[in-house]
Amino acid sequence: MNPLAKELNEIIEKGNPRILDMLADVGKELFFPKGILTQSAEAKQKAHKLNATIGIAMEEGRTMQLRSVSGSVSDIRPGEYLTYAPSYGIAGLREEWKKSLYKKNPSLKEKQISLPVVVSGITHAISIFADVWVNPGDVIVIPEMMWGNYNMIFGVRHKARVSHYDFYSPSGGFNVAGLESRVREEAKTNKKIIVLLNFPHNPTGYAITKSEAEAVAKALIQIANEGTHIIAVMDDAYFGLFYEEDVLKESLFALLCQKHPNLLAVKLDGATKESYVWGLRVGFVTYGCSTTGDMALFYDALERKTAGCVRGDISNASHLGQSIILKSMLDKDFDKEKQEKYDILEARAKKVKAVLADKKYSDAWDVYPFNAGYFMCIRLKNVNAEKLRVHLLDKYGVGLISIGDKNLRVAFSCIDERDIQELFDIIYRGYKDLAG
């Protein structure tokens, strides 16, 4: 094992030996390389005369550039987007995102969290999380309704065993009892369990209520207290898009952070949906856990392993993307602009609810509870979902996503409010064409 990895493992073991146990074999071997990166960083501070360390091209002391490239970017200096970003992400953005986590999650007050490590979008955050924490054969508990890419990352690429429970409880909310009994069942034969929680949820558009969130936190803390090592990983891709009063308006991360030494909370989030920048590819990995001793040193060790993993994967996330996001977060109109877009999406969600309250659709489908995010789902009564999807596309030019035999997912995030009534009327007409 590399001596730097050994050193980090010793720091982690000293702060909380359970967290060292939770690391994947790859995670245990990860470290942040010194070599070229450290020497370059040192030279950046001290090489005032000639700095011949960096793997970029310079000209007259400036970043070499093609006008045909830099001509497309007017408000950011070439040095802030043509050059490499650090593997950790640019310092200002990491600090600003951390600050925003405290603002968006009041329950984090007085808790210590790591400095977020920047990755290339939330998919990459999940992938890096899996590299650092998931061994082949590890069990990961995820509801059966889920974003399909989890299977690709955890099941196919990392050979973890995905263990399912029903997303909804029989009474229609989040299935807290189902989650708890699945984790308890797995805890009988597994020392370490990874629990993935995604709210607002893809595909249902359901966000956990405050009372459900408290029950989930209580159950996971209790199971951790009984001796199981729990890694609770939050995919907060749609964070902030909460449309109803009783919904938890912060991340479950805040309720699980530093609650028990056997419980590691990991927050995966990003600017992708929070700032409407799907193609910029800026995501974050942030840790919250209980340790003894020097907390800053401990988190620094986790950050080094995570950034080392980024270094060995994509080297670093888009500098342009990071600079744009940082600039936007510091803009005086940032909060106002976000509120305006939130209001549009909230109005659409309310309109979908109002349209679907009409009893005329009730012979065709049931509506799954939704209160957040981009999506909602309907459960068809007597028509196959894929057949209806294809029929709607061919006959009416309407595109939806079919999930399994029964469910259709509607992304109201991309349908203007004025078109929502017509959308569901067409779905109903298509249903009737097939149902007879």
Ligand SMILES: Cc1ncc(COP(=O)(O)O)c(C=O)c1O
């Ligand atoms: C639940 C969930 N997680 C993660 C992502 C991916 O986000 P990103 O585009 O930042 O990789 C999505 C996007 O579709 C998603 O629905």
